[in-house]
Every structure is written in C-alpha cells, then in structure tokens.
Amino acid sequence: MIDTVNPIIAPENLIYAKSEVLLDNIMHYCPGCSHGVVNKLIAEVIEDMGIQQTTIGIAPVGCAVFAYNYLDIDWQEASHGRAPAVATGVKRLLPDTFVFSYQGDGDLAAIGTAETIHACNRGENIVMVFVNNGIYGMTGGQMAPTTLPGMQSSTCPFGREASRDGHPLKITELLAQLPGTSYVTRQAVHTAASVRKTKKALRLAFENQKLNKGTSVIEVVATCSSGWKMTPVQANKWMEENMFAYYPLGDMKNE
Amino acid sequence: MKEIKLMKGNEAIAEAAIRCGADGYFGYPITPQSEVMETLMALKPWETTGMVVLQAESEIASINMVYGGAGCGKKVLTSSSSPGVSLMQEGLTYLAGAELPCVVVNVVRGGPGLGTIQPAQSDYFQAVKGGGHGDYKLIVLAPASVQEMADFVDLAFDLAFKYRNPAFILTDGVIGQMMEKVELAPFKPRWTNEEIEKNHPWATMGKKQRKERNVITSVELDPYKHEDLNKKLQAKYRLIQETEVRLEMIACEDADYLLVAYGASARICEKAVEVARSKGIKVGLLRPITLFPFPTLEIKRLAAQVKGILSVEMSAGQMVEDVRLAANGVVRVEHFGRLGGIIHSPSEVVEALENFFLKA
Known part of the structure; x- marks a missing residue:
C-alpha cells in the first residue's frame, strides 16, 4: 500500500496540505462532528492571513474546551460562557493582536448570554465563532437553548415543549440587531460547498478585525451525531431538513 | 518633593x-x-x-x-x-x-x-x-x-x-x-x-517567535497530573505563608491582654488600647496586615505571654477561628464585634474585654 502511495506524494501532485497552524494532536471530537472542520478552517484562515504569531484564541467550556490542543497559537481557556468577556480583556489590552472566541450554543446562548450580547453591543473588535448543534455534547446530550421544538435530549426525553422549556433562541438574529456588530452570518460545514463558504466568512471576519470594524459573529449550524443519536450521514440529512428550517443559512448583516 | x-x-x-x-x-x-x-x-x-x-x-x-x-x-x-x-x-x-x-x-x-x-x-x-x-x-x-x-x-x-x-x-x-x-x-x-514577554514568558501575547504556544488554563482531566498541579499550588501557598506575613504590633511588649484586629477595627482598637491602659489594664494590639498569610506564629508567641486574647471584627466572628488555631488552646480566645453595618466604639471593645477576662 505504502509503496503504491509514496511515489505519487510529490509536490506537483499536491492539491491539499494540512495547515501548518494545525497541530498533530489527535482531536477528541466524535466521528461526524462539525467542530473538527471548523477548527481546521480557522487554522487555514490564520495561516492564509499570516497572523499565527499575533492571534489569541479564547476556548470555551463545552465540546471545544480542548480547542487549544489543535491550533498552534496562544490560547486562553475561559470559564463557561465568559469567553466574550475574556476576549474583551485581551483585545482591549493588546489591540494589535487578532482575538477570537470559539463557543458552543450552551456557552454562548445560555450561560454566557449577557457576556455575548454586551461584547457585541460594545462592538468589541473580535471574532465570535458560534458552533450551534442544538445540544450539549460534552455533558452527554442535554437540552440546549437552541434545541428545536420536539427534539429529544436527555433532559427533554419526550421532546422540547415550548410551553415548558421555552423556545429555541435565535441569538444570532438578535446580535445582528446590535449596532456594535458589523458582520453577522450563519453558515454550515456539511458539504464541500458549505465548507468553502464558511471559510470565506471566517476570512471576512478576521479581515474586519484588521480594519477595526467591530464584532463579527460567525454561526456554524452543526451536527452532533453522538448527542442526536444518529449516524453522521443521518445527522447531516436531519440538520438540512430540520435545523436549516429554523436556522436559515446566509448573511444577516455585512457592513 | x-x-x-x-x-x-x-x-x-x-x-x-x-x-x-x-x-x-x-x-x-x-x-x-x-x-x-x-x-x-x-x-x-x-x-x-x-x-x-x-x-x-x-x-x-x-x-x-x-x-x-x-x-x-x-x-x-x-x-x-x-x-x-x-x-x-x-x-x-x-x-x-x-x-x-x-x-x-x-x-x-x-x-x-x-x-x-x-x-x-x-x-x-x-x-x-x-x-x-x-x-x-x-x-x-x-x-x-x-x-x-x-x-x-x-x-x-x-x-x-x-x-x-x-x-x-x-x-x-x-x-x-x-x-x-x-x-x-x-x-x-x-x-x-517587550518587558512583559521577557519577564513573564507564560503570557499570551501572540505566539511571536516562541517555539511553543502559551496556553492559560486550569483544566487537567488526568487525575494524577491534576493532583500534581494541586500539590504545586499548595507548595506555593506554603512558601507565601513562610515568606510574606506582614503585621503591626502596638504596645504588645508588656501586654497582659491582646486585641487582634484588622482594617477599620484595628483603628478602633488602637484607641481601645489607650482607653484600657488609662484604666490600668495592660492591653496590646496585633494588627494582621496580611490575612493570608495569617500571622500565626506571632499570635502563638503572644498567646504564651498574655492572659486572654480578644479578636475584634465587624462580623459574627470569622477571623477569631484563625486566632484560636494560632493560640492552640494555650490561652482563652474570645470574639467581639458589631454586626450588619454597625461600627463598634473603643469603649465597647474595652467593656467586652473586661466582661470576658476581668470579671470573676
């Protein structure tokens, strides 16, 4: 096998290489999870822009708690939901660096709602990457603020009922209303085309930071095969049919 | 100037x-x-x-x-x-x-x-x-x-x-x-x-030319490594306890009774020392400047000298527990303090001292 592969590994045949910003550590994400792709895209954008030496990432509590093991940049690990406040402290004191928070739905839209809204409202010059899979993956599949109506989780085993559990929070739409945000978009990473679009969105967000344009929010609607109890293929299909209906993809604001 | x-x-x-x-x-x-x-x-x-x-x-x-x-x-x-x-x-x-x-x-x-x-x-x-x-x-x-x-x-x-x-x-x-x-x-x-990068090489300021990235975190899921991290923290706290105790002693040399108080209570107790001494009671004041590290050794030393210790705080009695641990049963330790935003007067402190230690 190796003998047949090796001869074709030549520079002229190379169409893809792992980003130098990505470390060799084995990712802890489950098979079919979207996080790995989003981590990779951020690494590629950082490499493409040549900002590896000046970027500081803020990791959340949740599935991406160990994101700092995958990207070869400086990181701070925040407490649950507080990444936007931590990012504020970093960016205000080191305005010449690139700062991004990387957060899931529980982190950004439940426990950290106040920090999220106020960082955006101040127009903190940061990038917020929001991975929305509608469930708490790390803790074992509990209901998230973005869990869809009727969707089952370990804390709403018979499905989310708005009358009891409240409604799924469209926080990204809310953030787009704030004058402090300059670019707010919702993307996905389940097809080659959507991956390219998300990379473009991330690039624009980091370019905005260079231009001091305020907060850029990139939501990525994501799958959680483990939490949803589906195969990765089923999860992609379920996401397209159900998540996209409630969380439509596209730019909400681009100023 | x-x-x-x-x-x-x-x-x-x-x-x-x-x-x-x-x-x-x-x-x-x-x-x-x-x-x-x-x-x-x-x-x-x-x-x-x-x-x-x-x-x-x-x-x-x-x-x-x-x-x-x-x-x-x-x-x-x-x-x-x-x-x-x-x-x-x-x-x-x-x-x-x-x-x-x-x-x-x-x-x-x-x-x-x-x-x-x-x-x-x-x-x-x-x-x-x-x-x-x-x-x-x-x-x-x-x-x-x-x-x-x-x-x-x-x-x-x-x-x-x-x-x-x-x-x-x-x-x-x-x-x-x-x-x-x-x-x-x-x-x-x-x-x-540049000074921060040189003096605090752990700081996250962007990776710059460093070989290793810096990560600020408190999570470690391997319990053995996490126990080691905890031991390292405890060693640091012990070093702080040994090195950084700060305190002030007022009229302690000949004291028969000791007041222990910090902050505003210490200011009140300074006056209480004067009032008590004018009445012929030899009172001294130990004022912890550092509460962690606590001046345990100094209180222990004075506990062997005095007949009673009164911890004075605007609380129901919190620091008194550390004073008691320091005195370790060698001498009686009591607490006095007003609560809920009331500030005790120097004469109240002296009265409490008399009630605890001087009345039969």
Whole structure:
C-alpha cells in the first residue's frame, strides 16, 4: 500500500496540505462532528492571513474546551460562557493582536448570554465563532437553548415543549440587531460547498478585525451525531431538513 | 518633593493604580466603592499612561475581563463590594487555578444577601479561605488607613506577579469612604510588551517567535497530573505563608491582654488600647496586615505571654477561628464585634474585654 502511495506524494501532485497552524494532536471530537472542520478552517484562515504569531484564541467550556490542543497559537481557556468577556480583556489590552472566541450554543446562548450580547453591543473588535448543534455534547446530550421544538435530549426525553422549556433562541438574529456588530452570518460545514463558504466568512471576519470594524459573529449550524443519536450521514440529512428550517443559512448583516 | 493629598480610600485606590503602572481596570458600580471607577474615569488615564478603564455589564464580566488581561501578563485590577465580589468567586477560582496575577479590591459592606451599604468585615472567610470551589488561596492584604489603600495597590501587584496568584485587598466601607491625607507614590511607567514577554514568558501575547504556544488554563482531566498541579499550588501557598506575613504590633511588649484586629477595627482598637491602659489594664494590639498569610506564629508567641486574647471584627466572628488555631488552646480566645453595618466604639471593645477576662 505504502509503496503504491509514496511515489505519487510529490509536490506537483499536491492539491491539499494540512495547515501548518494545525497541530498533530489527535482531536477528541466524535466521528461526524462539525467542530473538527471548523477548527481546521480557522487554522487555514490564520495561516492564509499570516497572523499565527499575533492571534489569541479564547476556548470555551463545552465540546471545544480542548480547542487549544489543535491550533498552534496562544490560547486562553475561559470559564463557561465568559469567553466574550475574556476576549474583551485581551483585545482591549493588546489591540494589535487578532482575538477570537470559539463557543458552543450552551456557552454562548445560555450561560454566557449577557457576556455575548454586551461584547457585541460594545462592538468589541473580535471574532465570535458560534458552533450551534442544538445540544450539549460534552455533558452527554442535554437540552440546549437552541434545541428545536420536539427534539429529544436527555433532559427533554419526550421532546422540547415550548410551553415548558421555552423556545429555541435565535441569538444570532438578535446580535445582528446590535449596532456594535458589523458582520453577522450563519453558515454550515456539511458539504464541500458549505465548507468553502464558511471559510470565506471566517476570512471576512478576521479581515474586519484588521480594519477595526467591530464584532463579527460567525454561526456554524452543526451536527452532533453522538448527542442526536444518529449516524453522521443521518445527522447531516436531519440538520438540512430540520435545523436549516429554523436556522436559515446566509448573511444577516455585512457592513 | 512629596505629593500629599486629602482623599477618600476609594479614590486612593484609583490614584495608586494609575501611579503604579496598571494597564487596565474593569468594574461595575456598587456602593460603597463606586468612587474607584468614578475617579479613574475622571482622571482619564488612557490619555496619559495608556491605562484602559472599562465599565463592564456585571461583576462576572469584570473579573473575566481581568482574567483575559492578566493572561496577557498585564497589570489589571477590579474592585467591588460584597455582593459583587460574591459574583466574582467563579472568576477568582479560575484565576487561582490558572495561576494568573491580578488585584481585586473588596470594600466590604454588611451581608448576608443585599444586606446594607454600611461597613462590615463579614467577608473574611470568603477572602481568606478561598471563596470559590477547589483548594486555593488568595494573597489577602488588609489596609487600615487611606495611606495603606494607596500603598497596597502597588504591593498587591508585586506579590501577585511574584507568586502568579491573585492578590486581594480586603477593606471595608469605613476605610473606603473616609478621608485622610495620603502621600502619593511617584508614577511608575507601565511595562512595555517587550518587558512583559521577557519577564513573564507564560503570557499570551501572540505566539511571536516562541517555539511553543502559551496556553492559560486550569483544566487537567488526568487525575494524577491534576493532583500534581494541586500539590504545586499548595507548595506555593506554603512558601507565601513562610515568606510574606506582614503585621503591626502596638504596645504588645508588656501586654497582659491582646486585641487582634484588622482594617477599620484595628483603628478602633488602637484607641481601645489607650482607653484600657488609662484604666490600668495592660492591653496590646496585633494588627494582621496580611490575612493570608495569617500571622500565626506571632499570635502563638503572644498567646504564651498574655492572659486572654480578644479578636475584634465587624462580623459574627470569622477571623477569631484563625486566632484560636494560632493560640492552640494555650490561652482563652474570645470574639467581639458589631454586626450588619454597625461600627463598634473603643469603649465597647474595652467593656467586652473586661466582661470576658476581668470579671470573676
């Protein structure tokens, strides 16, 4: 096998290489999870822009708690939901660096709602990457603020009922209303085309930071095969049919 | 030439922060300490030293902004009062766990709950015993004058960076609000980014030319490694206990009875010592300046000399537990203090001393 592969590994045949910003550590994400792709895209954008030496990432509590093991940049690990406040402290004191928070739905839209809204409202010059899979993956599949109506989780085993559990929070739409945000978009990473679009969105967000344009929010609607109890293929299909209906993809604001 | 000003304790904190080269202040208004941020905003240090001052949306956000700044090796501080400091406990345990230096000021008011805006010393346990989850300690300084409010900001930053640990200024509404003359320290320049990179190589300032990335974190899922991390923290706290005890002793040489008090209570007890001695009772005062590390050895030594120890605090009796541990049963230790925002008078202190120790 190796003998047949090796001869074709030549520079002229190379169409893809792992980003130098990505470390060799084995990712802890489950098979079919979207996080790995989003981590990779951020690494590629950082490499493409040549900002590896000046970027500081803020990791959340949740599935991406160990994101700092995958990207070869400086990181701070925040407490649950507080990444936007931590990012504020970093960016205000080191305005010449690139700062991004990387957060899931529980982190950004439940426990950290106040920090999220106020960082955006101040127009903190940061990038917020929001991975929305509608469930708490790390803790074992509990209901998230973005869990869809009727969707089952370990804390709403018979499905989310708005009358009891409240409604799924469209926080990204809310953030787009704030004058402090300059670019707010919702993307996905389940097809080659959507991956390219998300990379473009991330690039624009980091370019905005260079231009001091305020907060850029990139939501990525994501799958959680483990939490949803589906195969990765089923999860992609379920996401397209159900998540996209409630969380439509596209730019909400681009100023 | 000396620069002397008449100012409130809270104003002194603000003035001292700018002068000692602080890089950032993040806070949220709460009585009786709002003058700290008000003074900073009025002085506009961002136009002179470049210091950042930001009003956050909550104390939770303030302490996490402090975490972010501290992780970059910057000299950052926040201040609040009791209910606000309760909200900061999560941030404080993360700061201690990630070994980040910063300064946090608590101008204590009466609790529990919303309590009162009047002065109290009822947050001793929270400050000295950790306060948040996990085994950790804050370095706790207790100023007893407006001069010390000013001086201890610089000292707190020195200790915080020396040990990579949050330093806490535990004061109260009396010291925060009262006006006294202060000799202000000369301005120290803020550290340059190059100085921070050189002196604090752990700071996250962007990877630059470093081979290894820097990660500020307190999580470690391997229990054996996490036990080692905890042991390292405990060794640091022991070193602080051995090295950094600060205290003041007044009239202790010939004392038959000892008062132990910090902050505003210590000021009251200074007068109580005079009142008692005018009545012929030989009383001394030990004032802990550091509450962690606590002056255990000095109290132990005096316990062998005196006939009784009275711990005086504006609380139901918190520091008294540490005084009892230090005295270790050698001599009787009692507590006296008013509650809920009431400040005891010197004569009340002397009366309590007499009632406990001099009446048959």
